Amino acid sequence: MDLIKHLETARAVMETSFQLQSRSMTGTAAFRSHMDHTRQAIQESRELLKRLRQRYREDMAQVLEDEDDVAPMRISGFDADVLRSAFQNLVRDADVPECQWRVVAECLVREFVGCEQIEAGLLDWITKK
Incomplete structure (x- = not known):
């Protein structure tokens, strides 16, 4: 007996x-899958950021080319709040x-x-106590 x-x-x-070993292997596989997904999301974010920076550069270049025809920035x-805070600091x-x-x-x-060209009113507001 x-x-x-x-x-x-x-x-x-x-x-x-x-069972524990099987769960461990399943957990490891899921972890790796999540890591791959995270890496892919990070890479896509980097690519999007690169495209946004490039678009910004192109837009700024266009503004500089058309500087005479464009209204003030x-x-x-x-x-303006960020500028004022930075100025105060x-x-x-x-x-x-x-x-x-x-x-x-x-x-x-x-x-x-x-x-x-900078508007005087903005400077007055930034420097106001």
């Missing part, structure tokens, strides 16, 4: 071991005197939009 119980226990242990409200961190604020704001906006 002891021998039968030991054999049944051994069979149960072996069966459980095989517009800055969104969000971009720059002035605070660099301890820029108030008499130079407008020049700093002008340089910051020029760097952002990439053109020489």
Whole structure:
């Protein structure tokens, strides 16, 4: 009787071991499949980003070519808020005197939009306390 119980226990242990091994192989296969899918998604994202950058470069080149015929470049409200926040941090961190604020704001906006003409109202708003 002891021998039968030991054999049944051994069979149960072996069966459980095989099931665990099977689940482990299935889990490994699923993990590899997920990793492949993730790698593919990352690659597609990189390609999309490359296309967007190229389209942006082409659009900017077209704007520069047609500079005389194009209306002034517009800055969104969000971009203006970002510029103002960057300006405030720059002035605070660099301890820029108030008499130079407008020049700093002008340089910051020029760097952002990439053109020489800047609306005075935008500079006034950025430098406002």
